[in-house]
Amino acid sequence: MARYGIAARKSLGQNFLFDLNLTRRIARAAGPLATGTTVEIGPGPGGLTRALLEEGAAHIVAVERDPRCLAAIEELAAAYPGRMAVIAGDALALDPSALGAPPRRIVANLPYNIATALLLRWLERISAYESLTLMFQREVAERIVAAPRSAAYGRLSVLVQWLCDARVLFDIPPRAFTPPPRVTSSVVRLAPRAAPLEPAGKTFLECVTSAAFGQRRKMLRSSLKSLGLPVGPLLAAAAVSDTARAEELSIAEFCALARAIEKSAPGGGTARRRFPAKSRNSRRA
Numbered sequence: 001m002a003r004y005g006i007a008a009r010k011s012l013g014q015n016f017l018f019d020l021n022l023t024r025r026i027a028r029a030a031g032p033l034a035t036g037t038t039v040e041i042g043p044g045p046g047g048l049t050r051a052l053l054e055e056g057a058a059h060i061v062a063v064e065r066d067p068r069c070l071a072a073i074e075e076l077a078a079a080y081p082g083r084m085a086v087i088a089g090d091a092l093a094l095d096p097s098a099l100g101a102p103p104r105r106i107v108a109n110l111p112y113n114i115a116t117a118l119l120l121r122w123l124e125r126i127s128a129y130e131s132l133t134l135m136f137q138r139e140v141a142e143r144i145v146a147a148p149r150s151a152a153y154g155r156l157s158v159l160v161q162w163l164c165d166a167r168v169l170f171d172i173p174p175r176a177f178t179p180p181p182r183v184t185s186s187v188v189r190l191a192p193r194a195a196p197l198e199p200a201g202k203t204f205l206e207c208v209t210s211a212a213f214g215q216r217r218k219m220l221r222s223s224l225k226s227l228g229l230p231v232g233p234l235l236a237a238a239a240v241s242d243t244a245r246a247e248e249l250s251i252a253e254f255c256a257l258a259r260a261i262e263k264s265a266p267g268g269g270t271a272r273r274r275f276p277a278k279s280r281n282s283r284r285a
Contacts, residue, residue: 037100
């Protein structure tokens with residue numbers, strides 16, 4: 001870090017992890033690394049990258065946007081010839097599902113400020129990955145794995161668990177990072193399902209969860225009015241009570257609502273234009 005003038009930048013959401021015990025624990029949590037491609041997003045100076053190499057990663061594709069860190073990562077790649085490729089770029093503008101040979105896995109200490117946006121983007125092609133082993137702030141991790149009727153249960157819980165088996169593996173305290181963040185972090189492992197938990201069109205599931213959780217304190221008969229469709233018949237078709245609130249519904253019930261909306265939406269295939277993935281009422285995923 002001293003050689004390349006690297007200091008964590010708040011604007012990039014950087015908190016570097018160098019504890020060898022913790023980085024190797026994360027690498028082991030990602031499972032066997034000896035085949036396919038391990039994609040690391042935001043490696044920084046390479047603390048986790050070193051652990052992945054030491055744990056036997058056959059090929060790593062490291063994606064980094066910070067020019068200062070790129071020099072350090074290139075030095076690491078030179079020390080492990082043939083086992084690393086370095087891409088200079090913004091992870092939000094890049095599709096990891098096309099990087100390297102399968103099986104692909106993503107392992108990353110994600111910048112807090114874009115972690116949720118990245119995860120939602122990766123869900124678009126989740127079948128391209130063997131697993132995702134990711135670090136989030138604990139509040140986000142709790143939302144990812146939350147069950148219905150819990151305070152943390154929301155749109156993110158539904159969309160992730162619909163497509164993945166999600167587990168929180170362990171926490172990492174602030175003191176383990178340079179500089180220490182103000183929050184505890186959690187490592188989450190996502191294993192893509194062979195098929196979604198229930199049949200549903202993704203656009204319509206995104207739409208109904210956005211509307212429902214955008215006004216989560218209201219009953220569904222009120223919160224779903226923003227869809228622009230008669231709410232009573234939709235709820236009846238999905239066998240959902242009109243007095244229920246978003247946090248009370250299971251993923252299966254949200255999928256039933258999504259199917260009912262798809263059937264009721266005028267224009268068939270043009271319904272996607274009428275029901276965008278993000279509702280104006282959505283406050284958080």
